[in-house]
Amino acid sequence: DGGITQSPKYLFRKEGQNVTLSCEQNLNHDAMYWYRQDPGQGLRLIYYSQIVNDFQKGDIAEGYSVSREKKESFPLTVTSAQKNPTAFYLCASSTKGGYTEAFFGQGTRLTVV
Amino acid sequence: DQQVKQNSPSLSVQEGRISILNCDYTNSMFDYFLWYKKYPAEGPTFLISISSIKDKNEDGRFTVFLNKSAKHLSLHIVPSQPGDSAVYFCAANYGGSQGNLIFGKGTKLSVKP
Numbered sequence: 001d002g003g004i005t006q007s008p009k010y011l012f013r014k015e016g017q018n019v020t021l022s023c024e025q026n027l028n029h030d031a032m033y034w035y036r037q038d039p040g041q042g043l044r045l046i047y048y049s050q051i052v053n054d055f056q057k058g059d060i061a062e063g064y065s066v067s068r069e070k071k072e073s074f075p076l077t078v079t080s081a082q083k084n085p086t087a088f089y090l091c092a093s094s095t096k097g098g099y100t101e102a103f104f105g106q107g108t109r110l111t112v113v
Numbered sequence: 114d115q116q117v118k119q120n121s122p123s124l125s126v127q128e129g130r131i132s133i134l135n136c137d138y139t140n141s142m143f144d145y146f147l148w149y150k151k152y153p154a155e156g157p158t159f160l161i162s163i164s165s166i167k168d169k170n171e172d173g174r175f176t177v178f179l180n181k182s183a184k185h186l187s188l189h190i191v192p193s194q195p196g197d198s199a200v201y202f203c204a205a206n207y208g209g210s211q212g213n214l215i216f217g218k219g220t221k222l223s224v225k226p
Binding site: 004006033035040041042043044045048058088090092099101102103104105106107109 | 117119122145147149154155156157158159162164202213214215216217218219
């Protein structure tokens with residue numbers, strides 16, 4: 001089945017540690033995105049990538065880093081510089097260009113303990 | 114500043130009646146609009162979209178209306194069913210570019226049997 005897989009579904013991190021969230025897609029999509037959702041908030045864009053080896057900062061990129069070494073994969077690292085990392089993280093992908101919907105993974109709930 | 118606004122955090126309707134979810138946008142460059150449905154702890158799923166060359170798009174029980182002069186769109190669900198209870202997000206982008214989706218904060222719909 002084609003789709004986007006995020007792992008793990010739940011993740012706990014100690015303060016001061018970096019953690020990497022996985023996102024893999026087999027939809028042959030060029031574009032991939034990371035969003036963050038907080039209670040009562042919409043989805044806010046962290047980073048996006050339209051092509052392999054290239055990515056752009058979104059609205060809330062501080063404290064996060066990404067890589068796009070393969071078309072299928074777009075991992076997100078939450079660094080210790082991120083002040084409020086506890087949130088629900090969503091990865092999405094779409095065909096390149098506009099007039100198209102993005103498909104989302106099931107999300108990763110990150111909790112800092 | 115929010116470019117996509119969903120001013121009603123919640124909406125409650127009776128099963129079988131019409132649900133109307135509203136969305137306003139401020140950026141006149143947006144030319145592609147989407148609605149997503151989201152259950153708790155899951156990723157959003159695409160419902161329906163509309164480009165700015167149209168003023169209506171229908172898919173089964175779901176209809177999206179676009180009023181460009183008012184920078185307003187709405188999602189109508191007829192008839193509403195208990196399974197429609199979820200958070201609905203409005204999103205917009207510059208369809209002709211490689212831009213990303215800008216989301217509203219969502220409206221939680223509760224359909225009562």
